[in-house]
Amino acid sequence: MDPRTRGHRDAHAGALRLDPDRDAGVVHRRVAGMRAVLSLALLLAAAAAFADDGRNPDFDFEFGAWTAHISRLVAPLSGSNEWVEYSGTSVVTPVWDGRANLGELLVDGPAGRIEGMSLRVFDPASGQWRIHWTNARQGHVGEAMVGGFTDGRGLFYNTEIFEGRPVQVRFVFSDITASTFRLEQAFSADDGASWEANWIATFARDTVAGEGDGHDNAATLWMAIDDAWNARDAPRFASLFTEDAIMVFFDREETLSGRDAIRDAFTERFPQIAAQYAHRSAVTRVRAVAHGVLVVDGTVDVVRHMADPMAEPETFRSFRVSSVMVHAGNAWRFRDMRIHPSP
Template sequence: MTVPYKRILIAVLSALLLVATAASGGAATPPASPASGQQDFDWEIGTWRSTVRVLAEPLSESADTWLQFAGTSTVRPLLDRRANVVEFVVSGAAGSINALNMRLYEPQAQRWSLTFVNLRDGLLTPSVYGGFHNGAGEFYGDDQLAGRPIKVRFLIFRPGPDEARFEQAFSADGGTTWETNWLAVDRRTRR
């Protein structure tokens, strides 16, 4: 792990700790009940082999070129499993993607926020919010693409205990139509 990478990871984890402490008023918070959703991501803790397809130019006229990547995804629990961080490192002919996904459970809203960190530019994306229903995760949010507002949808499916599928889609028409731009399949390599 390089020094800049360690600094970014420490800053991200520190920010998560501050947010969780502020949300609890600085006092220790008792663990959430299993029905609350706090354990929704427990199944994902561990290391996964990731294969990824990324649409080269989302929401454009040339939306038929897909880039291929492969690598690892490592999920670590934080704050008594009220948060977790995904370290995502993949590469392919088009280059590499090094990113973090910070996930934080909001007990008052009984939902998760997912915030992506691109280590190339060091920026946080606007969060998507949601949870799991009938075994599938659904998360929605607002963002911008090339200066125009878009909707973002992030879906998680579990075809089996050691396999997961992640799909991201954008909408430029307020959620009427969606264009998938990210497809990842993860297979567990280690718990």
């Protein structure tokens, strides 16, 4: 995912800086305005980017969930060599059949937490991509990085004001495989004659796991979700998530941050669901990306049982689900779950 945090717009536009004291208050905040601004950006981009029905597969490699490690230079273009580290997850979702995509980054480190979101839109007229970035602390979308991919390497540029002077900004996507890629951001204060890297991100995921322990553990947890949902048991449902889990519903632009928020939301929601509705999950893909970490994709159908007990249940709604499972407290739990409505 794309790195710019734009923490202090006037003085540090595009700079990779966090203010831990200010960020502490937004550790679990998902700014509703951020999604509203992104929605507006999508509409504006659509007018220019979709004069035809062109599609470009450049970013297809990134679709799905990844583990992320970030190294950030604290004070770019200052001569300092102080770096801070973050680790977490990245989830990238295709939009408009891949003609755009939305990426969400959640990483933590000693310097604080970064909750970021990137919007990438392909312009078939120019053959280039535009990458916009925002974060939960700000809630507004930055200027686009513009560029594309050649021979498996992506280059994107723009010009911003940093510390009162114009600098060129460069993104480089490289080392792209089915299970890894690298993203570097660099600044240039001399019109591109030299570059200083200030954000280095590496992403990893393993290839599809077989039907062994990984798949079995995923299937067991997803079955437990079904059982808790069908019993309308909100505390049991929430217990299947980590304390700091995030659950995102893309059909209604809702984000639940933390186990308590998930429990409270479903305590309110479950009594409103009629008894004839049931929850059916199926695991479709499992990737072991690190020790004790699984990235699991699947489907969920909400079915309605008919009055005739011999009749097959009717599918009411269907969803695609991407999730990150972690082994915590001697049990597997969901750390991250993204629910997308199926067409």
